[in-house]
Amino acid sequence: MSGKVITITSGKGGVGKTTAAANIGAALAMQGYKVTCIDADIGLRNLDVILGLENRIVYDLVDIIEGRCRLRQAMIRDKRLPELYLIPAAQTRDKSAVSPSDMARLGDELKAEMDYVIVDSPAGIERGFRNAIAPADQVVIITNPEVSAVRDADRIIGLVEAEEKGPATLIINRINAQMVQRGEMLGAEDILELLAVDLIGMVPEDSNVIVSSNRGMPVAFDDKSKAGEAFRNIAKRLAGEEVPFMDLDATPGLMDRLSRFMRSGGN
Amino acid sequence: MHPLITIKGIREGLLVTLGEGEWPEIQEALISQLEGQADFLRGAKLILDVQNRALNAASLGKLRDLLSDREVSIWAVLSFSPLTEQTAQTLGFATKIHQKQNEPEVSPRDLNLEDDEGILAKQTLRSGGSLVYPGHITLIGDVNPGAEIIAGGHVVVYGKIKGMVHAGSEGDETAVVCALEMSPTQLRIADKISVSPEDMGEKTPEIAFIRDGQVVAEPWKFR
Numbered sequence: 001m002s003g004k005v006i007t008i009t010s011g012k013g014g015v016g017k018t019t020a021a022a023n024i025g026a027a028l029a030m031q032g033y034k035v036t037c038i039d040a041d042i043g044l045r046n047l048d049v050i051l052g053l054e055n056r057i058v059y060d061l062v063d064i065i066e067g068r069c070r071l072r073q074a075m076i077r078d079k080r081l082p083e084l085y086l087i088p089a090a091q092t093r094d095k096s097a098v099s100p101s102d103m104a105r106l107g108d109e110l111k112a113e114m115d116y117v118i119v120d121s122p123a124g125i126e127r128g129f130r131n132a133i134a135p136a137d138q139v140v141i142i143t144n145p146e147v148s149a150v151r152d153a154d155r156i157i158g159l160v161e162a163e164e165k166g167p168a169t170l171i172i173n174r175i176n177a178q179m180v181q182r183g184e185m186l187g188a189e190d191i192l193e194l195l196a197v198d199l200i201g202m203v204p205e206d207s208n209v210i211v212s213s214n215r216g217m218p219v220a221f222d223d224k225s226k227a228g229e230a231f232r233n234i235a236k237r238l239a240g241e242e243v244p245f246m247d248l249d250a251t252p253g254l255m256d257r258l259s260r261f262m263r264s265g266g267n
Numbered sequence: 268m269h270p271l272i273t274i275k276g277i278r279e280g281l282l283v284t285l286g287e288g289e290w291p292e293i294q295e296a297l298i299s300q301l302e303g304q305a306d307f308l309r310g311a312k313l314i315l316d317v318q319n320r321a322l323n324a325a326s327l328g329k330l331r332d333l334l335s336d337r338e339v340s341i342w343a344v345l346s347f348s349p350l351t352e353q354t355a356q357t358l359g360f361a362t363k364i365h366q367k368q369n370e371p372e373v374s375p376r377d378l379n380l381e382d383d384e385g386i387l388a389k390q391t392l393r394s395g396g397s398l399v400y401p402g403h404i405t406l407i408g409d410v411n412p413g414a415e416i417i418a419g420g421h422v423v424v425y426g427k428i429k430g431m432v433h434a435g436s437e438g439d440e441t442a443v444v445c446a447l448e449m450s451p452t453q454l455r456i457a458d459k460i461s462v463s464p465e466d467m468g469e470k471t472p473e474i475a476f477i478r479d480g481q482v483v484a485e486p487w488k489f490r
C-alpha cells in the first residue's frame with residue numbers, strides 16, 4: 001500500500017491550518033482510511049490540543065528523527081477513530097531540530113502503512129514551512145477571505161510551484177456569506193481570480209469550530225455543523241470523490257429567520 | 268573585543284573576513300556563526316578573505332567540506348599570502364574578485380536596443396516573484412500584488428498588472444508599460460513613480476508612459 005502525503009499550509013498565521021488538518025484527518029479516518037496527522041509546527045504545537053490528544057503524548061516528532069523512539073511509539077492512536085493517528089510536534093525544541101530530508105524520509109516510511117498522511121505546516125516561509133512541504137505529494141493552501149491572507153497564499157503558491165510540489169489546491173476558510181453578499185468580504189470568485197488555482201473547499205464561519213477545538217473534538221464529528229460538513233466534503237474530494245460545493249449563501253439567513261420566527265411564536 | 272569574523276554582503280556574494288587568531292579557533296568560530304544563521308545562509312556563496320594567513324590545501328579543503336555539509340560553498344579566497352593564493356587556485360577557487368569601488372555612471376540610454384535585447388516569459392508572477400532584465404520584458408501572464416518586473420526597456424504584459432512594474436529602470440524616460448489590465452500597486456518609469464487612481468469601472472487595456480514629466484495611462488489601441 002502506498003498512501004499520499006498532503007501538506008496543509010498558508011503562509012499567514014491564524015487562518016485555520018491546524019483546524020483544517022485536524023478535521024480533514026478526522027474526516028478521512030471517518031471514511032475508513034488509515035490516516036496519520038503530523039504536527040510539523042515544532043515549538044508551537046497545537047494539533048494535539050485540537051484533536052484532544054494532548055495528555056497522551058510521550059514521544060514526539062523530534063524523538064523519531066533523533067532516534068529516541070521507534071515510529072510506532074510516537075504515533076498516538078485516536079480513541080474515537082481507531083485508524084487515526086497523530087505524531088505530535090516537540091514543544092521544547094524549534095524548527096531547526098528537523099530537516100526537510102528527515103521529513104521526506106518520515107513521509108516515505110508512513111506512506112507504506114497509511115492511506116493518508118496529513119502534515120500541519122507552521123506559519124511562515126522559512127525552515128518550518130520547507131520541512132512541512134518536503135514530504136508532500138499534494139499541497140493544500142488555506143486562506144481566509146481577507147486581502148492579507150490571500151496575498152500570503154499567493155506567495156506560498158509560488159514557493160510550492162518553485163519546489164515542484166504544485167499544483168496546489170485551495171481551501172477558503174471562514175467565509176461569512178452575509179458579509180460577502182453585502183460586498184464587505186472578498187468572495188470566492190475574487191480570490192480564485194487572483195490565485196488561479198483549483199478550489200477544493202469553502203468553509204463557512206462557524207462558532208462551533210471554536211467550541212469543538214476547545215473541547216478537543218474536531219468539528220468534523222458534528223453532524224449539525226456547517227463547517228463540519230464542509231470539512232467532510234473536503235476529505236471526500238481529496239479522496240477523489242466528486243462533491244458539489246455547499247450553497248453558503250441563502251441558508252444562514254433563512255435559518256436565522258426561521259428560528260427567530262419559531263422563538264417568537266413560542267413566546 | 269575584536270570580532271573574529273565579519274560577514275558582509277557585496278555584489279559578488281557574501282564577503283567573510285577572518286580576523287586575527289589561531290586557525291582552528293577561527294574555523295570553529297566561522298562554523299558556529301554559520302550555524303546560527305543556517306537558514307539565511309543556505310546555498311550562499313562565500314568570498315573568504317583570510318588576510319595574510321598561509322593555508323595549505325589540507326586546511327582549506329577541510330573548511331570547504333565543513334561548509335558544504337552546511338550547504339554553503341566557497342567560490343573565492345582572498346589572501347596576500349602567495350601560498351594561500353596558490354592553494355586556493357589548486358582547489359579551484361577564484362582568488363580575485365572584481366570589486367567595483369566606483370560604480371560607473373549609468374547614462375540614460377535610448378531604446379535603440381538590438382532586436383534580441385528582450386525576453387519573453389510565460390508565467391504568472393506571484394507575490395515575491397521578480398523578473399529583472401536590462402532590456403525589454405514581455406510577460407504572458409499576470410503580475411500579482413507583491414510581485415515585480417524591472418526592465419531597462421519597455422514592459423508589455425499580456426495579462427493583469429497588480430504588482431509593481433518599473434520600465435526604463437536605467438533612466439530611459441521613453442519606456443512604456445502596456446497591460447491588458449493596469450492596476451499596479453505602483454508603476455515606475457525611469458525615475459518617475461505613480462500609483463493607480465482609486466476608481467475603476469470596466470478595465471480596458473492601457474499603455475502608460477511619461478508625458479510632461481508625469482506617468483500617464485491611456486487606452487491601448489492598435490494604431
